[in-house]
Amino acid sequence: MCDKGSMAQYTRVSGFVGLITLQNPPVNALSAAVRQGIVDMVERALSDPIVKSVVICGQNGNFCGGADIKEFGTNMSGPPLVPMIDAIEAANKPVVAAIEGSALGGGLELALGCHYRIAHSKARLGLPEVTLGLLPAAGGTQRLPRLVGVPAALNLITTGRHVTAAQALQLGIVDQVTDHNAVDVAVTFSLSVAGQSLDARRISTYLCPLPSDFDALFEGVMQKVRQSARGAIAPVACVQAVRAAATLPYTKGMEREQELMATLFTSGQARAQQYCFFAQRAVGRWRMPSGARWETSKPRPVHKAAVIGLGTMGRGITVALAQTGLSVVAVETQEKQLMEAKQAVSGMLERGAKRHGVVPTLDRISYSQNIQAIAEVDLVIEAVFEDMALKTEVFQQLSAVCKPGTLLCTNTSALDVDKLASETPNPELVVGMHFFAPAHVMKLLEVVYGPRSSPQAVATAMQLGKKMGKVSVAVGNCRGFVGNRMLMPYLQQAFFLLEEGATPELVDQALEEFGFPMGVFRMSDLSGLDIGWRVRKRDELVEPDMASGKSARIRQGSRYSPLGDLLCEQGRFGQKTGRGWYQYDKPGSRVARSDPWLHSFLVEYRARHGLVPRSIDHQEVLERCLYALINEGFRILEDGIAAGPEDIDVIYVFGYGWPRHRGGPMFYAGMVGLAKVLERLEHYQQAHPDVPYLQPCSLLRRLVAGGSPPIHRWREVIKKHQSQL
Numbered sequence: 001m002c003d004k005g006s007m008a009q010y011t012r013v014s015g016f017v018g019l020i021t022l023q024n025p026p027v028n029a030l031s032a033a034v035r036q037g038i039v040d041m042v043e044r045a046l047s048d049p050i051v052k053s054v055v056i057c058g059q060n061g062n063f064c065g066g067a068d069i070k071e072f073g074t075n076m077s078g079p080p081l082v083p084m085i086d087a088i089e090a091a092n093k094p095v096v097a098a099i100e101g102s103a104l105g106g107g108l109e110l111a112l113g114c115h116y117r118i119a120h121s122k123a124r125l126g127l128p129e130v131t132l133g134l135l136p137a138a139g140g141t142q143r144l145p146r147l148v149g150v151p152a153a154l155n156l157i158t159t160g161r162h163v164t165a166a167q168a169l170q171l172g173i174v175d176q177v178t179d180h181n182a183v184d185v186a187v188t189f190s191l192s193v194a195g196q197s198l199d200a201r202r203i204s205t206y207l208c209p210l211p212s213d214f215d216a217l218f219e220g221v222m223q224k225v226r227q228s229a230r231g232a233i234a235p236v237a238c239v240q241a242v243r244a245a246a247t248l249p250y251t252k253g254m255e256r257e258q259e260l261m262a263t264l265f266t267s268g269q270a271r272a273q274q275y276c277f278f279a280q281r282a283v284g285r286w287r288m289p290s291g292a293r294w295e296t297s298k299p300r301p302v303h304k305a306a307v308i309g310l311g312t313m314g315r316g317i318t319v320a321l322a323q324t325g326l327s328v329v330a331v332e333t334q335e336k337q338l339m340e341a342k343q344a345v346s347g348m349l350e351r352g353a354k355r356h357g358v359v360p361t362l363d364r365i366s367y368s369q370n371i372q373a374i375a376e377v378d379l380v381i382e383a384v385f386e387d388m389a390l391k392t393e394v395f396q397q398l399s400a401v402c403k404p405g406t407l408l409c410t411n412t413s414a415l416d417v418d419k420l421a422s423e424t425p426n427p428e429l430v431v432g433m434h435f436f437a438p439a440h441v442m443k444l445l446e447v448v449y450g451p452r453s454s455p456q457a458v459a460t461a462m463q464l465g466k467k468m469g470k471v472s473v474a475v476g477n478c479r480g481f482v483g484n485r486m487l488m489p490y491l492q493q494a495f496f497l498l499e500e501g502a503t504p505e506l507v508d509q510a511l512e513e514f515g516f517p518m519g520v521f522r523m524s525d526l527s528g529l530d531i532g533w534r535v536r537k538r539d540e541l542v543e544p545d546m547a548s549g550k551s552a553r554i555r556q557g558s559r560y561s562p563l564g565d566l567l568c569e570q571g572r573f574g575q576k577t578g579r580g581w582y583q584y585d586k587p588g589s590r591v592a593r594s595d596p597w598l599h600s601f602l603v604e605y606r607a608r609h610g611l612v613p614r615s616i617d618h619q620e621v622l623e624r625c626l627y628a629l630i631n632e633g634f635r636i637l638e639d640g641i642a643a644g645p646e647d648i649d650v651i652y653v654f655g656y657g658w659p660r661h662r663g664g665p666m667f668y669a670g671m672v673g674l675a676k677v678l679e680r681l682e683h684y685q686q687a688h689p690d691v692p693y694l695q696p697c698s699l700l701r702r703l704v705a706g707g708s709p710p711i712h713r714w715r716e717v718i719k720k721h722q723s724q725l
């Protein structure tokens with residue numbers, strides 16, 4: 001017997017089992033139609049006198065990816081989840097969840113409403129709502145602590161992390177794990193428990209086990225969450241909801257859960273985080289200005305890759321490649337450096353494998369001092385020192401050594417990929433792969449195409465990025481690409497603020513309260529002030545004589561702050577030298593402390609240049625640093641360097657610490673209001689006419705003139721705007 005019309009299919013199997021299969025590919029999200037289907041099919045199974053037990057599973061080996069996130073911004077219709085799950089739990093026939101693939105969010109909450117849960121060994125479970133700015137409001141915050149205890153529930157709900165089936169079994173979330181077909185196992189199992197009392201199987205009736213250090217536990221978790229969430233409201237609400245589970249009867253706890261969810265559901269933070277979810281997936285559907293796109297560009301197979309240059313970046317890239325299962329040839333010409341790198345790479349692989357309980361992939365890597373060793377690889381990632389002449393030489397060697405068709409990638413954060421490509425006989429095979437340090441940890445990868453890069457080369461780099469677990473964004477070639485190009489006006493404004501009266505502490509505090517993990521000056525101290533100094537020297541911005549006088553603050557016709565250069569001249573390179581914008585106990589130490597020397601230095605500097613310090617508040621810091629950065633984002637869109645605002649936002653959230661609950665710079669601009677951003681830029685530009693970065697971009701003006709359309713409609717405006725430029 002079978003009903004195929006609905007988005008939950010009903011079949012009677014093994015004579016007496018009602019099998020309900022969710023059917024909403026690709027992840028069987030609980031859309032209104034699916035929920036209606038479940039309600040109808042559960043009712044049908046329970047009212048059929050022949051049916052002794054019920055199994056719920058998902059189509060195509062995937063249980064359920066949770067509520068349909070696309071519905072959140074709409075007028076939601078259809079049966080709500082809570083009464084649907086309560087009805088399943090109240091059923092008088094055993095209901096078993098057969099979990100294959102994922103049981104996430106509402107999907108896991110549905111399973112928690114069932115009387116038993118059987119998972120396939122490869123299944124993954126979790127309550128990731130917090131990452132969407134929400135909490136598990138289909139009873140998840142009330143049932144999970146009752147089932148697994150408060151500490152484990154707090155951990156899972158506030159982090160949103162997924163667990164494996166084995167971990168879920170250990171925690172007590174599932175009753176059984178199988179390597180066989182989970183649906184078949186669940187069907188057999190459901191018959192074996194048919195007729196037995198279900199009193200002890202309804203989680204909502206359990207007493208929540210209370211930890212002895214109850215208050216200390218909640219206080220500790222709340223403190224941790226507030227520190228790491230930096231202004232995000234969902235993790236805090238998650239803690240409050242679990243506390244309700246531990247202190248209130250189930251129905252009262254559910255009321256609290258719903259109340260907290262109501263606040264989150266309509267919040268700007270939830271909208272921002274859900275935007276991030278879809279933006280992260282949208283960047284995979286890349287396209288180039290030539291019209292080449294992800295669907296029509298087939299990647300080349302890559303079985304063997306090489307990394308050239310085993311400094312910090314090369315080592316991280318080698319680890320990331322080996323962890324995908326590729327054979328890697330790691331080349332470093334200096335013997336000492338090669339030996340050190342081998343040791344470091346092995347260590348990173350061993351630690352990573354230990355964390356994941358797997359065998360390290362050391363034997364996938366062969367090390368060599370000889371570039372001839374890469375003759376047979378399918379793809380090379382060059383990661384030598386950031387110097388054009390050196391990279392050009394390496395690329396010429398690569399072209400001579402590699403078999404025809406080998407893809408040549410350069411790991412660079414700023415150099416001209418097109419210029420490098422032009423030095424090779426096959427520029428179509430060249431792309432940039434801008435990794436972020438540490439390369440085996442950071443999620444972001446900018447894949448940089450030049451005008452001559454072939455779509456196939458881009459497709460291959462994008463696919464390789466995905467295999468490495470990266471969020472890869474395809475961007476055009478320009479100075480700094482997307483991320484670092486937008487950082488320039490941000491840094492510049494921070495320097496100017498110091499000249500005008502701010503301190504590094506004030507600027508950093510404003511940015512950290514906004515949600516960045518580190519303010520701009522603490523971040524500069526961490527990455528090293530000498531890096532920017534080297535670039536500015538190369539750009540001939542650093543004057544040999546920093547004598548007093550106004551001319552020292554004008555370079556190439558625009559306002560310039562030599563503050564960073566002056567610090568570097570004093571050997572203050574940041575954490576590594578124990579002094580930078582802050583002071584540190586010793587070189588390499590990470591705890592930044594205010595430095596009276598720096599404050600006196602700023603006072604003297606301002607006096608020398610006739611600058612009268614004024615009081616600067618957090619709002620001005622945020623507006624000047626962030627709006628200047630956003631303005632550059634609009635220029636990037638105007639220039640076609642990024643295909644859409646999602647690309648920029650994903651780069652900033654995954655690579656630059658932009659707080660996810662604020663969606664990314666371009667989304668944030670939309671939230672603030674494009675007209676307001678424009679008005680403030682105009683205001684600051686009038687006050688600082690010698691700062692070109694504050695000159696509002698014409699695309700921003702056009703968007704405002706067009707009534708500030710929502711972000712998903714910007715691409716239409718951009719296209720029109722570009723065609724008229």
Ligand SMILES: CC/C=C\CC(=O)SCCNC(=O)CCNC(=O)[C@H](O)C(C)(C)COP(=O)(O)OP(=O)(O)OC[C@H]1O[C@@H](n2cnc3c(N)ncnc32)[C@H](O)[C@@H]1OP(=O)(O)O
Nearest residue numbers: 027029065066067068069070102104105106128137138281
């Ligand atoms: C009352 C409120 C109660 C409950 C609240 C919730 O349940 S909120 C939702 C909680 N669930 C999640 O956060 C899970 C989100 N999904 C994922 O993490 C992954 O998609 C998943 C399930 C692990 C599968 O990963 P995979 O890499 O295989 O696929 P991908 O992520 O690319 O997704 C494929 C397409 O499915 C879309 N999608 C995924 N989940 C949902 C969802 N819950 N709702 C709507 N759409 C979803 C995703 O956007 C992809 O679409 P595409 O158009 O192909 O880009």
